[in-house]
Amino acid sequence: MTEAAGDARTPQYQYVLVETDGPVGIVRLNRPKVLNALCRDLIEELADAMTAFDRDEAIRCMVLTGNERAFAAGADIAEMADKGLADVTRDDLLGAWQRLWRIRKPVIAAVSGYCLGGGFELAMGCDIIIAAETAQFGQPEIKIGVIPGAGGTQRLTRVAGKYKAMEAILTGRMIPAREAEAWGLVTRVVPAEECLAEAVRLAHEIAKMPPIAVQMAKAAVLQAYETPLAAGLEYERRLFYSLFATEDQKEGMRAFLEKRAPQWRGR
Ligand code: CAA
Numbered sequence: 001m002t003e004a005a006g007d008a009r010t011p012q013y014q015y016v017l018v019e020t021d022g023p024v025g026i027v028r029l030n031r032p033k034v035l036n037a038l039c040r041d042l043i044e045e046l047a048d049a050m051t052a053f054d055r056d057e058a059i060r061c062m063v064l065t066g067n068e069r070a071f072a073a074g075a076d077i078a079e080m081a082d083k084g085l086a087d088v089t090r091d092d093l094l095g096a097w098q099r100l101w102r103i104r105k106p107v108i109a110a111v112s113g114y115c116l117g118g119g120f121e122l123a124m125g126c127d128i129i130i131a132a133e134t135a136q137f138g139q140p141e142i143k144i145g146v147i148p149g150a151g152g153t154q155r156l157t158r159v160a161g162k163y164k165a166m167e168a169i170l171t172g173r174m175i176p177a178r179e180a181e182a183w184g185l186v187t188r189v190v191p192a193e194e195c196l197a198e199a200v201r202l203a204h205e206i207a208k209m210p211p212i213a214v215q216m217a218k219a220a221v222l223q224a225y226e227t228p229l230a231a232g233l234e235y236e237r238r239l240f241y242s243l244f245a246t247e248d249q250k251e252g253m254r255a256f257l258e259k260r261a262p263q264w265r266g267r
């Protein structure tokens with residue numbers, strides 16, 4: 001059952017719509033007239049909404065989505081066009097995006113339609129990407145005289161490799177969902193009408209898992225991007241050991257041995 005937006009757990013925002021479906025927090029980008037162009041206030045609101053879900057013990061997993069036509073067509077070009085170096089540096093134009101990368105609970109992107117520039121970077125910053133057959137990915141910044149600025153040159157290259165990333169970023173061409181899947185850029189492709197439902201279904205599946213272990217699993221996988229293999233393996237082993245301090249580890253292992261379903265307490 002979906003809770004109506006606007007109560008204490010789901011405050012109203014101007015550019016994002018927030019709702020809950022049991023333990024799943026759903027955030028929808030909401031500037032449809034401009035294909036969900038990511039203005040600064042939208043990113044601030046998105047970070048506020050996701051941080052609130054991150055702190056809410058009742059929420060175990062999040063879904064981030066747009067609409068049928070666009071997940072998001074990038075940063076807001078109208079907002080940036082007249083700015084100079086001094087402006088973007090002083091105002092730290094993309095600074096608020098850092099808040100998104102600090103979310104500890106899993107975030108699933110449900111992507112339909114255009115997923116371009118900052119929109120693609122936002123999706124790549126999520127943990128799982130469910131793409132509709134209609135999804136079109138791309139880093140078109142080169143066509144407007146800049147380069148990706150919210151992670152595209154780094155995340156795309158790490159996932160797709162130098163040669164795929166280089167072509168995408170130097171030409172700005174759109175990459176259809178099936179091609180993105182072949183590049184390893186999306187978790188799976190589904191019919192457009194099933195995209196959000198599939199993301200929410202998956203979020204519910206993750207929400208059933210022990211929450212502390214889920215957060216540590218996310219942290220461990222993300223560490224694979226940050227460190228050389230030996231340091232990543234060490235980090236993973238230490239997180240693994242630390243889970244033996246949780247009640248959920250005792251419960252999970254005992255339940256297995258006693259052939260019953262575990263009762264997670266998040267402790
Ligand atoms: N910023 C601001 N407005 C945007 C926008 C953006 N990124 N993308 C689309 N819009 C607006 C259009 O200006 C248009 O507004 P009006 O109706 O007021 O004219 C409206 O959304 C609908 O767009 P189109 O008429 O262009 O729709 P289309 O179907 O003809 O084309 C599109 C769709 C190919 C996605 C095209 O809109 C487009 O190329 N958008 C820009 C994509 C882009 O360059 N993104 C990168 C931005 S820079 C960035 O993201 C930097 C970073 O790394 C953080």
